[in-house]
Amino acid sequence: MKPLYWTRILAPKSSSSSKNSSVMSTSFNDETDGGTASSLSSTTASETTADGVLTARLETACSSQPPSMEAEKRLGLWQELEETSLDNLDEFTELFSRQVIIPKLREKVEKPEKTVKILDCKRSQNVGIFAKSLHVEWDEIECAIYHCDTSVVSLEAMQKILEIKASDEELMQIRDYAESSLANNNNAIPLDQPEQFLLRISSISFFSERISCIVFQAEFEEHYKGVSRKLKTVKQTCEFLVESEELKHLFSIILTLGNFMNGGNRTRGQADGFGLEILSKLKDVKSADTNTTLLHFIIRTYISQCRKSGIILQEIKLPIPDPGDLDKSVLHDGDL
Numbered sequence: 001m002k003p004l005y006w007t008r009i010l011a012p013k014s015s016s017s018s019k020n021s022s023v024m025s026t027s028f029n030d031e032t033d034g035g036t037a038s039s040l041s042s043t044t045a046s047e048t049t050a051d052g053v054l055t056a057r058l059e060t061a062c063s064s065q066p067p068s069m070e071a072e073k074r075l076g077l078w079q080e081l082e083e084t085s086l087d088n089l090d091e092f093t094e095l096f097s098r099q100v101i102i103p104k105l106r107e108k109v110e111k112p113e114k115t116v117k118i119l120d121c122k123r124s125q126n127v128g129i130f131a132k133s134l135h136v137e138w139d140e141i142e143c144a145i146y147h148c149d150t151s152v153v154s155l156e157a158m159q160k161i162l163e164i165k166a167s168d169e170e171l172m173q174i175r176d177y178a179e180s181s182l183a184n185n186n187n188a189i190p191l192d193q194p195e196q197f198l199l200r201i202s203s204i205s206f207f208s209e210r211i212s213c214i215v216f217q218a219e220f221e222e223h224y225k226g227v228s229r230k231l232k233t234v235k236q237t238c239e240f241l242v243e244s245e246e247l248k249h250l251f252s253i254i255l256t257l258g259n260f261m262n263g264g265n266r267t268r269g270q271a272d273g274f275g276l277e278i279l280s281k282l283k284d285v286k287s288a289d290t291n292t293t294l295l296h297f298i299i300r301t302y303i304s305q306c307r308k309s310g311i312i313l314q315e316i317k318l319p320i321p322d323p324g325d326l327d328k329s330v331l332h333d334g335d336l
Helices: 034-063 089-096 121-133 138-146 155-164 168-183 193-202 207-243 245-261 276-284 294-308 323-331
Strands: 005-010 022-027
Touching (some): 121 193, 207 245
């Protein structure tokens, strides 16, 4: 039989005690159960170690300080802000206030069961849909037209009102019925909403002229810029044709070659100039081998003379105005 022996197991440090604690375990190791005793000793050590680690973690968690409560006590931005005193509220009111139109109070009248339709069905439907789409009382529409105010009724809506206005025939029929109804002390069946809308529009003095002026005023700046661009293009093209030395040089080459070709002709030879219609025919004059046209030869001659004068190929200027500017100048008829 083997002799008895002692096994000493050290536990991890604990914050509750300043000294290391030890656990004594006795293991009886004999021939029959020696392995069991050794296993028991190992298990005890691991459990002790696990308990020690758990105790250390709990103590560390308990020893940490609680979070500060200052963040929770802070007030929000809108709780801290207060309205400030301003000394220019009168100016603010004058700049940004809008005159409020108080609609006339009307007595509530029960909607009649029947109305008179003078317009055809499709026309009446279109006018009715448009009138409802404005979402504005008639008093505000009338005020906007009289004061040229596009903030209440948009410019597009005013243009649509001008387009949808009643024709002379429709207006005559609507007015005739309205006058007859008035003669009967309004006992007749009232007009339908689309007819009333067209009648109210016609009651505005110089309605068409007012709408036209509002549209012209709104579109004037854009139209002015468009006309200015066209006039500027025409002016630049004319200045180029009159003052360009490159164009004069090109025309001199054309004149020289033309006089040389027509030297034996008494009618055309030794001309002092040529008509501009000749320019479109230069491409039709071909060489003997039909591989080169007179236009190509003139261009090669112009480039060659420019290079002889010391101008490199990349810096040779185009001797004619921009083709796009020429087209715009030709299409511009001066109708402003």
